[in-house]
Each structure stands twice: as structure tokens, then as C-alpha cells.
Amino acid sequence: MLLDTPTLYYRAFFALPDSITAPDGRPVNAVRGTLDFISHLVTHHRPDRLIACFDADWRPAFRVALLPSYKAHRVLEELPPEARGEGSASVEEVPDTLTPQVAMLLEVLAAFGIADGWAPGFEADDAIAAYAAHHRAQDGGPVDVVTGDRDMFQLISDADGVRVFNIARGVAKLEVLGDAQLAAKYGVTGSQYADFATLRGDASDGLPGVAGIGEKTAAALLAAYGSLPGLLEAAADPASAVKPAVRKRLAEAETYLKVAPDVVRVRADAPITAADSALPSAPADQARLDELAESYGLGGPVSRLTKALAARRSA
Secondary structure (H helix, E strand, O other), X not given: OEEEHHHHHHHHHHHOOOOOEOOOOOEOHHHHHHHHHHHHHHHHHOOOEOEEEOOOOOOOHHHHHHOOOOOHHHEXXXXXXXHHOOOOOEEEOOOOOOHHHHHHHXXXXXXXXXXXXXXXXXXXXXXHHHHHHHHHHXXXXXXXXXXXXXXXXXXXXXXXXXXXXXXXXXXXXOEEEOHHHHHHHHOOOHHHHHHHHHHHXXXXXXXXXXXXXXXXXHHHHHHXXXXXXXXXXXXXXXXXXXXXHHHHHXXXXXXXXXXXXXXXXXXXXXXOOOOOOEOOOOOOOHHHHHHHHHHHOOHHHHHHHHHHHHHHHHO
8 A cells, every 4th residue: 555645644734623732732633634544544454565655856856847837836935056955946835834744744654663655856646656666566466556646547557456545535435446437437547547637637736738628528539549649640640530629729739748748647667765565563663652642642543553553463
């Protein structure tokens, strides 16, 4: 099980009031909610292995270079060159009380012995794709991706044993998506989803899409021509059945269509940090976990996750 951890802690942060605090007054609503989400997932889906994936760079420079509008609406400020280092040139606009909680969450996960995963220079989406590819190559077992990000739908493949647990409606009401469910929902396959998203666009990521081509048209075009390259090849052929209006729209979006696919596709070849994905049956460092639970006021969620891990092993 691969967790899109930013999706989890953002959802927890906005779902729970910031009046949930540690004894010293620091908000811990995102940490508390994320731990309870993980407890629910472990209890109801019983993974043998789990990695909580994080953003090493929420807005990678290579994507911005290709498409400057990528996540531009989320940028709080641009860092000067001397302050950039190897990370993003942009600072993400996030609530002031959320950022410190990410560090708290990492401390608690480490005490539990739950692996955190990163792809240096890349987003959590890329890390998930890379860990999934690595697991499939090494172990060959199935992979479940927990996310609220539709970009992850491009990983869905029954043949490869990859499903997506879509938590858009909540972790307790997650939607399990395989080939059939994705086809019923959007009319495309996982391998077509990146092309579908390119054509449709996605305002949440700053992707304009092709004007006049929505979800239904995009799905129909991909069903007819297989892929975006196949569609563009057909559109360039005067003898093909591509409608004049569609040809015109694709031609007008030529510059965007040359770069957008490389922005939308997740990078399964991204470099990933080593992570022991084996899910423990008991906390790796009980003393440290007890200390953190007391310091952050997380006795309830820590107890629930401890019980969930033990129950999974004894079942």
C-alpha cells in the first residue's frame, strides 16, 4: 500500500479543527487525522507492506520549465536563486499551522517503524509511481495506491496488479478503482489516462487543456485513436475522420500539446530513497512513541494505530 501522504494530511487538516492541540498549544489536527486514516486503512485493508510517500519537491523545476502555469496558482512566492538550493524555486501557499505538523507526523511514523518514501526532486505522485514499479519488479505482488489525486489513475492496471483507492469522498468511503471501474467512470484505460487529462485539462494543477474538449470528447477521441500521438497523427491526415472543429482545436493547442504530456505523466523512473516497506506488528521504538504521544497529545490515535497493527498480524 502506497500512501499519497500530502493528500491525507491536507484532508485531515481541513476536516478537523485546529483547536485540536498538543499540551503546549500547537495544533496537531493534521497529525491526528492522518494517523487515524492509516489506522482505518490498516484495519480494513490489511496491507503487508506500506510506504507513506511525501513530496520532496511539490512543484519540480522540470515541469515548470515545460509548462509555467503548472501549479502557479498555489505559489506564495518565488525564491531568489541564491536561496533555491536543489529544491523548488517556489514556496507553496499552505496554512502556517500545517507545515510544522508534517515534521511531527514523520517523527511519529518513524517511532512506529512505518516507512516514509521520497523521490528527491520529485512529487509524491512520482515517488508512488516509482515505488510501485520497484515493488512490481522485485516482488511481483499487487499494489494499492491511496490518493485523492486523479493523476494517479494513470497507474491503474489489472494486468500489473495496481489499483487506486480514491479517497475523494473520504477514507471511510473510498472508491476502489481497477480497469473496469476506471472505464465506467471515464471511458479510458489507465494507460490512456495521462493523455485524457492532457486533453481535458485540470484547473487544480494549472493545466488549461484543449479548449472545447471536455471529458466526454476526450474519452471518445482516445477510444477512436488509442492515444494522443495517434489522435494527432490522424488530425494531421486530411483523409482521416477527425472532425474539422477538433482539428482546429488541436492545431490551436499545438504548443501546449507538445509539452503537457511530459508534465502530466508521473515518473516511474524517478530516483527513490530506500524504504523498508514491511509493516510492523508493534512499534519499532515504544519509548520514543510514548514520548511523542504525550508531548503532542496523541494518545488516542497512537493507541488506535498500535492496536490496528497488532490486530492485522493476529488475524
